[in-house]
Amino acid sequence: MKLFGKMFFSLIIIVTVIFSIFGGIFIKLSFDNSLSRELSRKQNENQMFVYSFEASASMLSSDTEYIQKNDIEKIIDSVKRSMGESQIGITIVNQKEKAIYTDSKIGKNIKIKDLKDNNFGYLIFKNNGSYYLETMSKMTIESGTYYISIVSSINEVYNDINEMMKNYRVILGIALVVTCILAYVFSKKITRPIEKLSDTVSQMAKGQYDTRAKIKTDGEVGDLVNSFNIMADRLEKNIEELEDTARRQEDFTAAFAHELKTPLTSIIGYSDMMRSMDLEKEEISEYSNYIFLQGKRLEKLSFTLMDLISLDKQKIEFNRISTEKMFNDIEKTVEQMLREHNIRFKMSVEPAVIVGNEDLLKSLFMNIIDNGRKAISGQGIIALKAIKTEKGYTVFIQDNGCGMEKSEIKKITEAFYMIDKSRARKEGGAGIGMSLCKKIVSIHNAKWSVRSKPGKGTIISIVFQEGQN
Template sequence: MNFFWKIFFSTIIISSVTFSIGSYFMIDSQFRSSLSREISASFEENDILCYALKQEFKTEYTMPYHSEKYYELVVAEKQIIEKIAQSVTINTSKGNIPFRLNDDSFRSIFSSSTLDIDNQMLSRLSSDKKGYEIVKLGHDYFLHTASPLIFQKETLYLENFRNITFLFENRSEQYRRFNYLVLTMIMTCGAVVFLVTRWLTKPLKYLSRATRQIANGHFDQRVKLLSRDEIGKLSKDFNKMAVKLEQTVEELKDATRRQEDFIGSFAHELKTPLTSMIGYADMLRSKKMDQEQIILSADYIFKEGKRLESLSMKLLEMIVLQKQDFTMKRVYATDYFDEIGGIMYPALKEENIELISFAEDAVLQIEPDLMKTVCMNLVDNARKSMDHGGKIVFSGKWCKDEYRISVEDTGKGMEESELSKITEAFYMVDKSRARAQGGAGLGLAICADIVRMHHAKMEFASSPGKGTCVTIMLREAKKI
């Protein structure tokens, strides 16, 4: 069953049961209260009758009768009691009060009532207690009240009757009205609950619909915030989850694209030298060439082979760097900078590029070979950014608690939009120029991994036509 119908039916059932129980107790309480008043009135009527009979008895027995007559009265006691009872009449707004007078054997002496009600209740009364019972005759209900009455040291029993049919009729009428009211209440409440439940569950429908859309791949789905209650908070959390999921999916897609670009670029990098190598090798194998052509072809095969070897080694280094931990060593900065400058000097001099190398005294905690790869890569990239001539400044300086290694050139520079991409594998700002110079676009990607392994940071600053500055900030360094 849908959550909507669960709320709808449970609300209707709870409302109906609660209303029914409350109404039943209210009607029953009202009936009992009215019945209690009728019982009290019946007892009062019984007391009035008792008082009236006693007064008549006193009047009858205090009259100046002769002793003979008094004796006759004693002998004909029942006739006297009957005569006295006949003279007693109590009028109320409902008419005369019907009553019945019985002797101590529960035999009727006098009755002003035509009701055929037995007097078995009298046997359950004590000599000083009153009692009542509700008697049903046909469709009518009567309140039968009785009490003992002492006369001439004998116990008589006085019964009076009160018609309370209207109480039961009123109760029945109230129950009938209650049934109609319950039906009306259920219909009205049903309509209201239906609208309220639909309004309350509407955000859940939006959530369900958005969830299905996301399951079908539409990760841009969001839910409208219609309230600030628990469902509103759930919708807000759902939107946060959807945003995070969309970002994660986009990151996965981006990673997949980069992986595809990586594979495509690597395949292209392999295909170009292999095609040339196969072509020149085929020429050497199948054609007769002079000595100079043979040397040129062999030299080209050699250079392309070395480029392919370099490309493979760089790729291998990238994979290895993700899997191994390296032991850090203490290295003196000045000696380290002199060694790198000496290695790069011949290649830079050949292209008429000036290298200025200097370093402040410090002890660096690094992996020497890997960090040397980073520095040489940065210097070589600076060389490739210049056509003919220029200047490269390779320096090491203290800045507060960090030791900063910088490579600054006077080359072509880059646009700001290129800076965030240059550390991606196979990314090249000028692909034709980079490939012509033997590049594959893997250098800075390897550098970024090495720098991260040293828990350091690498920043780029560049302006088109003014050059580029790369800075590595090492924390693991000490002053001498």
């Protein structure tokens, strides 16, 4: 059974039980109260009858036998007239419970032994579908001790209680109808947000991860909805990241296979020509050189991949590094290469000390400078500037090369991604350098940003925490 059904029927059952219990208690108390009042009235009536009978009997100057046989009916008739005809039957018995007078058609049911200490007793009984109250009191006159039993109808009390029961059933029926309506509305109000949330979960289970619970409510359900939406946002983000990772892995595999295929095809082709054809010495030298260059390219590719993989696994040692000395070493290394390509290198370094691995940092900056070289056609300038800023020690590397679109910036750190593949391969690149750079930046807990405009060039800034890792 769903939550709505459980709440709906639970509320109906609870209200029914409460109404039944309290209604039953109320009717029982009302009945007991009515019966108690009727009993008290009949007791008083019985006592008044006894007093009236005693008074009338004392005024007679007859002997006992004569009173019992001749005058008793007159006395009872006189008392009845004075008290009204509420009695159904009157019985007078002596101490041996022998009836000396009776006009009751129902008969006497109460016994002398049932009387209490106050010489009064009563009995409620049912006869032919009617309810009766029989009261008995002790009476003492000159002729002896007697007991007067008076039977009266109390159908009115039971009729009242039966009428009350009928009215109660009607009220209970109306209350149940109202309860059903209110329980339905209340249950719907409580469960509707949960049902909507359940529908949202079902949609997400079917792969619609952008679905959100659009429910406006307060309390615990509102908190649950908000928490679910936060969880859904994180889940969608994680799934997107997983999908992006899977895509990049597929791209990496495809690109890696392609990078291997191109030089291997050339190596196999030229090797086959050298093996199967009679070639001139110059041709053999040319083909051998081409095979050698393609082999070196594969070697460089394998070494770069090894560096990229090993960075995640090996323990890297960090030391305090003088930036002035490190950048001077880099300048000496790249200056000749850049000069050969008619590229001018400008460097301005503010001395500082950072913590890191010097070999990795040199590889980082030389990779970025080399990428800048590949982006420049003809004469150009590559500038390196390192200064202290509020954010930390910041290194800017700028070139006036071909630049790139904004959409390309996020992709340049993906393995084997090349904006201009033909030029990159011509320059001996495989598209792994910037992936390696990103890894080195991450290892040093540094932050970097790339700004570029097509035809204007590129600026890469890297911020290190000065004097700490």
